[in-house]
Amino acid sequence: MNPKYEALFTPFKIGEVEIPNRIVQCSMGGTTLFGWLEPSHFDLEGADFLLQRAKDGVGLVLPGMQVIRDTMGRKWLDSNRQMYRVLKPYMDEYHKTGSKLFIQLAGGFGRSMAVTPWMAALGRNDLLNKLASPIVDVQYACASASATPNRWADNLTSRPFTVEEIQEMVWHFGATAKKLREAGVDGVEIHAVHEGYNLDQFAIANMNFRTDQYGGSLENRLRFATEIVQEIHEQAGDDFPVSLRYSVRSCTKGWRKGAMPYEEFEEFGRDMAESEKAVKILQDAGYAFLNCDNGTYDAWYWAHPPQYMPDNCNLEDVEHIRKFIDIPVACAGRMDLVKAAEEIGAGRLDAVAIARQNLVDEHWVTKIKEGREDEIRPCIRCHNGCFNFSKADGTENMQSLGDSLHLARCALNPPTMQHKRYKIVPTRRPKKVAVIGGGVGGMESALVLKKRGHEPVIFEKDGELGGLFLTASAMTFKENDKDLLRWYKDEINRYNIEVRYNTEIDDLSALKNEFDEIVVCTGSVPRSMPQIKGFEKTMNFTELLRDGKIKDKKLKTVVFLGGGQSSCEAAYDMVYNYKKKPIIVEYGNDLVAAQATCLANTSFLRDALEYHKVPVYLHSTVTEIGDGYCMIKTPEGEFKQECDAVVNGIGFVPAPVGEKGPHIHRVGDCVAIGNLRTVVWRAWDVCMRI
Amino acid sequence: MKLIKKLLGLVFFGGIAYGLSKLAEKDEVQETLFGILGEDTYLAILDKVRLVGDLLMWPIDFVRALLP
Numbered sequence: 063m064n065p066k067y068e069a070l071f072t073p074f075k076i077g078e079v080e081i082p083n084r085i086v087q088c089s090m091g092g093t094t095l096f097g098w099l100e101p102s103h104f105d106l107e108g109a110d111f112l113l114q115r116a117k118d119g120v121g122l123v124l125p126g127m128q129v130i131r132d133t134m135g136r137k138w139l140d141s142n143r144q145m146y147r148v149l150k151p152y153m154d155e156y157h158k159t160g161s162k163l164f165i166q167l168a169g170g171f172g173r174s175m176a177v178t179p180w181m182a183a184l185g186r187n188d189l190l191n192k193l194a195s196p197i198v199d200v201q202y203a204c205a206s207a208s209a210t211p212n213r214w215a216d217n218l219t220s221r222p223f224t225v226e227e228i229q230e231m232v233w234h235f236g237a238t239a240k241k242l243r244e245a246g247v248d249g250v251e252i253h254a255v256h257e258g259y260n261l262d263q264f265a266i267a268n269m270n271f272r273t274d275q276y277g278g279s280l281e282n283r284l285r286f287a288t289e290i291v292q293e294i295h296e297q298a299g300d301d302f303p304v305s306l307r308y309s310v311r312s313c314t315k316g317w318r319k320g321a322m323p324y325e326e327f328e329e330f331g332r333d334m335a336e337s338e339k340a341v342k343i344l345q346d347a348g349y350a351f352l353n354c355d356n357g358t359y360d361a362w363y364w365a366h367p368p369q370y371m372p373d374n375c376n377l378e379d380v381e382h383i384r385k386f387i388d389i390p391v392a393c394a395g396r397m398d399l400v401k402a403a404e405e406i407g408a409g410r411l412d413a414v415a416i417a418r419q420n421l422v423d424e425h426w427v428t429k430i431k432e433g434r435e436d437e438i439r440p441c442i443r444c445h446n447g448c449f450n451f452s453k454a455d456g457t458e459n460m461q462s463l464g465d466s467l468h469l470a471r472c473a474l475n476p477p478t479m480q481h482k483r484y485k486i487v488p489t490r491r492p493k494k495v496a497v498i499g500g501g502v503g504g505m506e507s508a509l510v511l512k513k514r515g516h517e518p519v520i521f522e523k524d525g526e527l528g529g530l531f532l533t534a535s536a537m538t539f540k541e542n543d544k545d546l547l548r549w550y551k552d553e554i555n556r557y558n559i560e561v562r563y564n565t566e567i568d569d570l571s572a573l574k575n576e577f578d579e580i581v582v583c584t585g586s587v588p589r590s591m592p593q594i595k596g597f598e599k600t601m602n603f604t605e606l607l608r609d610g611k612i613k614d615k616k617l618k619t620v621v622f623l624g625g626g627q628s629s630c631e632a633a634y635d636m637v638y639n640y641k642k643k644p645i646i647v648e649y650g651n652d653l654v655a656a657q658a659t660c661l662a663n664t665s666f667l668r669d670a671l672e673y674h675k676v677p678v679y680l681h682s683t684v685t686e687i688g689d690g691y692c693m694i695k696t697p698e699g700e701f702k703q704e705c706d707a708v709v710n711g712i713g714f715v716p717a718p719v720g721e722k723g724p725h726i727h728r729v730g731d732c733v734a735i736g737n738l739r740t741v742v743w744r745a746w747d748v749c750m751r752i
Numbered sequence: 753m754k755l756i757k758k759l760l761g762l763v764f765f766g767g768i769a770y771g772l773s774k775l776a777e778k779d780e781v782q783e784t785l786f787g788i789l790g791e792d793t794y795l796a797i798l799d800k801v802r803l804v805g806d807l808l809m810w811p812i813d814f815v816r817a818l819l820p
Contacts (some may be wrong), residue, residue: 135814363808467806483802487779727791747795750779751786 063431066400069407070414071431074390075348076122077303079248081413083121084406085427086353086392088417089166089253089307090448092127092469092479095152096145097178099466101135102128104148111479113152115420116161119427122413123161124305124353126470127168127253130234133203136196139167140237141488146245153246164305165242167235168253169286172206172260173220173269174213174346174359176451176459178466183214206263207270207277211317213258213359220263225274226255228286235290236297251353252290252390254307255344257365258314258358261287265340266312266331266358280339281489288347294349310337310379313361320361320665322673323375331358334379338386343370345387352387352413354380355394363669366662367396368443369542370670374401381410396443399430400742421472421479425595436552439474440545445660447473452664454655462657471497473739474546476746484746489515495752496521496573498719499583500561501529503730503741505550507581510749512557519577520559523566527551530714530731531738535609537631538639570720579725579752583745586714586731594623596687600710603628611639617706619643622690623684624711624712625653630667632709637674645703646671646678647694653678658737684708727752776801 063071095101095109108125115123130139149673156163177185177200184191185200204212204259205227206220224232239250255265263269264286270277276285291304312331313321321327332340341352351522355376357364359442367375374394382393393402394415402414419426423439430438448470452460460552468479476484492515500522526532528547535543554561567573570580589603600623606612612635620636622629633644646653653671654664671678679696686693687708694703718732727748730741775781786794 082808097813103813103816332793410805464803467810491782721793722789722790724787744795747798750793751783751794 065437067403067430067435069403070222070399072406073121074412076164076249076305076390078301078385079162079303081121081162083119083414084402085120085417086122086413087115087120087124087416087420088353088394089124089127089251090417090421090470092448092471094128095149095165096128097132098126098140098469099133099184099465101132101137101657102139102142102145104152107479107481110481111150111501112163113156114424116156116163118161118425119431120161120420122562123163124166124251125163127166128640129168129170130231130238131170134198136199136202138234138238140234140241146241146386149242149245150248151577156262157246162248162250164251164303165247165713166251166253167238168259169231169235169290170260171203172258172263173204173210174258174260174263175200175204176461177204177212177215177218179458180457182212182218183219185215185337194350204258207272207283210263210269213318214453216456222272225276228276229289231417232286232293233291233535236293239294239298239302239304243302249303249305249350250294250347250352251307252287254309255284255287255340256307256309256355257362258309258360261290262309262312262332262358268330275385275484280336281343283553284340284343284347287344291348292345298544300348303350304348305353306349308341308344308352308354309358309365310334310354310376310383311356312358313356313364314358316360318360318665320357320363320669323372324668325673330360332482334382337383341383341387345389349389349393350385351390353392353394354383355415362662363666366443366449366660368660368663368666370539370631370663370666371396373398377401377405378409381405386410390750395449407430418445418448418472420442421470422475424475424478437549437556439549440476440542442542442546442737442738443663445663446658446737447471447478449662450658450660452659453661454664455650456648456651457655460657465658474742475744484515484743484750486510487750492516493514493578493752494576495519495579495581496567496577497581497583497587498567498570499529499730499732500527501523501583501585501730502531502550502738503585503732504529504581504583505554506745507583507729507749508559508743508744509553509557511581511752514560514749514752516752518559518581520554520561521565521567522561522563525563527554527561529583530604533608534628537635539635567719570723570726574725579599579719579727581727581729581748581752582718582720582732583729584717584719584732587717588710589713589715590710591712592682594687596692597710598657599687599689599708599714601707602710603632606632606707606709607635607661612636612642617642619645619703619705621645621647621684621694621703621705621708622711623647623708624713625650625678625680626711626713627654627659627664627667629709629711630654631673632711633676634670635676637676644676645705646676647682647684648678648680649683652736653680658739 212218380393390412392413405411472478
């Protein structure tokens with residue numbers, strides 16, 4: 063092992079429980095032991111995933127949040143006796159790994175409940191909600207400290223919890239913790255005075271207007287959280303360790319409005335001064351560990367940082383707050399492991415909390431221990447497979463039903479949380495397979511084929527592997543994407559897969575003699591709109607980003623035709639890193655209004671472009687492109703915009719090579735335009751069966 | 753008598769459906785279907801089957817969890 067990681071592999075204590083190392087797997091929705099939104103039951107897929115993480119060497123595993131009362135079915139978590147009977151032998155097996163497991167118990171979502179359209183319809187209508195309440199009570203699921211607006215749905219307001227409901231919930235926290243302890247669980251984590259969840263809504267003055275014992279002073283606003291830990295100690299024993307998921311600062315400017323990492327602003331949520339007092343109150347109440355980050359659902363990119371956020375974005379705040387308490391503290395949020403080890407070694411931090419890296423590479427801890435960190439597949443923080451709650455202006459949560467049922471899958475690693483569906487089965491008939499195209503789809507296909515025992519050969523028309531992903535990863539802040547490309551190239555080398563560079567294949571028939579099967583992964587080309595006068599003058603993303611025109615000093619004002627993710631990312635790179643003047647023209651009613659693109663990612667882009675005062679024209683289009691100008695048509699009228707270039711951001715169209723046939727298969731964007739998840743998952747779907 | 757016939761029919765067809773679903777889980781069967789149907793049709797069917805499977809499992813978990 064590289065000595066720079068050594069501090070990560072030293073033990074520490076939470077209460078009286080010794081954790082074998084400093085690596086904490088953060089809780090991720092979906093990696094639950096007892097089911098997600100359905101009634102609680104022992105979830106075999108989640109249990110298998112968590113056990114594998116323990117075997118890999120994670121010191122403390124926190125399964126996905128478990129609401130203390132089922133959202134569907136409305137049973138209390140302590141009521142299913144069978145579940146605890148199954149949990150006991152599981153914990154015996156789990157403890158053989160040496161890892162510890164704390165179950166995360168949640169007080170609910172409150173106004174952050176990611177309601178879908180049908181849930182919003184129930185929540186807005188008292189009668190419908192009452193009729194549905196034996197199965198799902200949306201108004202209860204969204205209940206909060208006070209009447210506050212839902213994060214996801216317009217015209218949906220949370221109702222305040224009654225004191226009786228709060229105290230009923232507090233008792234069930236204690237009862238559940240007692241049962242968990244009896245089943246062998248090492249501790250619990252309370253979710254959460256963090257991220258704008260229910261207990262956080264009680265804690266934040268601007269979200270809590272109560273005048274009873276749960277509102278007003280900071281002590282009162284934290285009473286719900288403090289009563290929970292006291293009740294757990296009462297029922298499960300004083301020595302049963304209770305952790306708290308905690309956001310040091312809310313980094314929130316107002317309802318649905320977050321703050322940039324470099325922004326000076328007036329805090330709407332919890333500021334540092336209040337946090338310094340809050341952690342002391344929470345420690346004194348009995349919490350034994352603080353698992354920290356920043357943010358709320360209104361500033362979601364702090365708690366679920368996409369690539370646009372800086373590494374270690376919460377570390378400074380977490381280390382500051384640690385000075386005010388004596389209990390150990392972990393920090394989450396784009397944590398760089400070398401930096402984390404340095405901070406732990408220097409005594410400024412107690413543990414590092416890592417979430418989605420655990421989904422993308424199931425052996426990352428082992429690889430570090432064995433000095434093979436270069437082999438770790440990096441998380442690119444896309445949230446496409448694990449956490450794709452998406453929203454645009456006027457919509458509720460746009461997540462598909464399949465994704466709602468299965469969170470915490472991984473765009474880049476299909477076997478995660480679906481290990482029976484996606485698995486490498488050695489082939490009985492090894493074949494020679496031509497893979498046309500060396501983008502992500504081609505490389506993933508080749509790797510799956512090779513691991514199964516086939517002999518793939520990649521044909522790449524350029525002199526470098528990567529395809530369109532070379533363009534996508536060219537932006538300044540896309541270091542994780544660049545790491546992923548490096549990883550793919552290394553894997554292709556490591557598996558000794560033949561690549562024929564600078565070889566463009568136009569005619570598949572020429573390959574049929576040499577190869578048994580052909581996998582076409584030729585990707586896509588930019589969409590064209592010839593009806594726009596002068597469209598041929600547009601610049602594509604490859605010219606702008608990969609060919610480096612973004613750095614051209616002559617290029618100052620650039621109009622993006624289309625407000626999708628690529629346009630917004632390029633515009634952000636342009637204004638933030640190159641101090642240029644992007645303008646976005648979008649036909650729809652919002653930027654990045656795409657299903658499956660997480661709100662944490664899209665809200666950062668929307669907030670960042672607003673902060674940098676990038677002109678955005680919605681419901682608009684470009685009607686003409688000339689030399690040094692374009693005509694922009696908005697609902698208010700048409701005007702001439704001087705610009706140095708117009709970038710074609712209206713999307714892509716599939717560009718397959720050759721005809722379909724019995725031994726010809728297609729993978730990736732050459733089938734239908736998607737994202738990395740659709741590319742990688744289809745590569746597996748196809749190549750598992752060749 | 754009618755009820756018994758219905759029950760027997762249910763058991764018979766249920767058994768066949770169960771057997772087919774178990775058969776479809778086998779990698780050799782999947783490879784064969786993939787070859788016969790072509791990947792587009794196969795994957796389109798697989799996608800729907802998975803969603804139906806998920807939707808069926810969800811209430812089964814639901815009911816199972818509600819049982820004492």
